Amino acid sequence: xxxxxxxxxxxxxxxxxxxxxxxxxxxxxxxxxxxxxxxxxxxxxxxxxxxxxxxxxxxxxxxxxxxxxxxxxxxxxxxxxxxxxxxxxxxxxxxxxxxxxxxxxxxxxxxxxxxxxxxxxxxxxxxxxxxxxxxxxxxxxxxxxxxxxxxxxxxxxxxxxxxxxxxxxxx
Numbered sequence: 001x002x003x004x005x006x007x008x009x010x011x012x013x014x015x016x017x018x019x020x021x022x023x024x025x026x027x028x029x030x031x032x033x034x035x036x037x038x039x040x041x042x043x044x045x046x047x048x049x050x051x052x053x054x055x056x057x058x059x060x061x062x063x064x065x066x067x068x069x070x071x072x073x074x075x076x077x078x079x080x081x082x083x084x085x086x087x088x089x090x091x092x093x094x095x096x097x098x099x100x101x102x103x104x105x106x107x108x109x110x111x112x113x114x115x116x117x118x119x120x121x122x123x124x125x126x127x128x129x130x131x132x133x134x135x136x137x138x139x140x141x142x143x144x145x146x147x148x149x150x151x152x153x154x155x156x157x158x159x160x161x162x163x164x165x166x167x168x169x170x171x
Contacts, residue, residue, distance in 0.1 A: 001066055001067060002066070002067055003064070003065070003066050003107070004064075004065055005062050005063070005064055005065070005074075005110060005111070005114060006062065006063050006065060007060075007061070007062055008054060008061035008062060008063055008073070009054075010051060010054045010055065012063070013047050013050050013051050013054060014047070015063070015070055016050055016054070016061065016063075016073065017045050017046075017047055017050055018070075019063070019070050019072070019073050019097070019099075020044075020045045020050075020073065020095070020097070021041050021045055022099065023072070023073070023097035023098060023099060024037075024040075024041075024045075024097065025037060026099065026100045027097065027100075027135075028132075028157075032157055032158065032160060033158070035158060035159075036157050036158025036159055036160055037157075037158070038158075039157075039158035039159070040157045040158050053075070053081075056081050058077060058078050058079045058080060058081035059075060059076065059077050059078075059081045059094075060074075060075070060076040060077075060118055061073065061074070061075050061076075062074045062111070062114065064098065064102075064107055064110070064111065066102070071098055071099050071101075071102040071107075072096075072097055072098035072099065072102060072107060072111070073095065073096075073097060074093070074095065074096050074111045074114065074115070075093075075094045075095040075096075076091055076092065076093060076094065076115055076118055077091070077092040077094050078090070078091050078092070078122050078124065082094075083130070084128075084130075084153060084166075086126075086128055088124075089124055089125045089126055090124060090125075090126045090127065090128050090168075091115060091118060091119040091122065091124040091126070091127050091128075092127070092128055092129060093111075093112075093115050093127060093128070093129040094129070096108065096111050096112075096129075108141055109145070112145045115127055116171060119171050120171060124171065125170060125171050126168055126169065126170055126171065127147075127168065127169055127171065128150075128166060128167065128168040129142065129147070129166075129167055130153060130155065130164035130165065130166055130167075131164060131165055131167060132155065132162055132163075132164055132165075133152070133162070133163045133164065133165050139165070139167075142167050143167075145169070146169040146170075147167035147168060147169045148167060148168060148169065149165045149166065149167055150166050150167065150168045151165075151166040152164060152165050152166055153166060
């Protein structure tokens, strides 16, 4: 079983959309209604938007593959592509998701290491991300990797507005 990380190409937008929707749904299926999921998917994961994100030189997208199966993905942003105006010293981890069956085993650590490497490559001194305030598993994961809570912001999913905690760490 070969595990590896690969950069996502624009011709893989359909696969990106699929993994984004499936993993978001798996993560939050007990929280949101089907209507809110659909609204969120239509707004955040439509192929035109995903293509424009893949085309943005300040965003970086990766698949985590086991053999040829896509089991997770990562989206990083710098400079003006960040979802909050944190400044040029920051790299944002906007999305880090795995199929439930593939969480654990060091795969998330691999993505954190990649984010740190990408931040260094672009001369960033800090990394930040937003994580749902009630996602205890993710909060514990990020804390183990040196992130601390520094604030919060709203996360809109359909008709629901949740609170994401802002977490940061130095490089």
